[in-house]
Amino acid sequence: MLSDNILRIEGLTSKVGLSRSTIYDKMNPKSPRYDKDFPRPIKLSLNAVGWFEKDICTWLKTRSVANY
Template identity: 55%
Template sequence: MPEVMRMTALSRSAIYGKADPKSHLYDPDFPRLIKLTAKSSGWVESEINEWLLKRIEQRNQQHNQRKAA
């Protein structure tokens, strides 16, 4: 969790919110957590990186659209 928080700049509650379909923060594109034990979960680093790259692509597309307008 600390590494996911560092990589995404999201709080613990925001990360769990993005993963929870019942949350108003839910993001269907956010990587799904992996249950490691009954009390611990993790994420695949490459999936977090892919999600971040998608956010960057979306930002750049929006910027380019505004620039073209």
């Protein structure tokens, strides 16, 4: 069972295998890489964001190899 761990960008990039810029492109509606299902970050402080690990794992499970 996953706890409510929060991944910062470094942990997120290693977990999903995507670069920092690709991750932010997935959240940008104007980008051709936009993915409406990609989890949104939560604000941790004035200059820090993170993602819930359980949300990232759920997103990874829904990805289909056939789509890429």
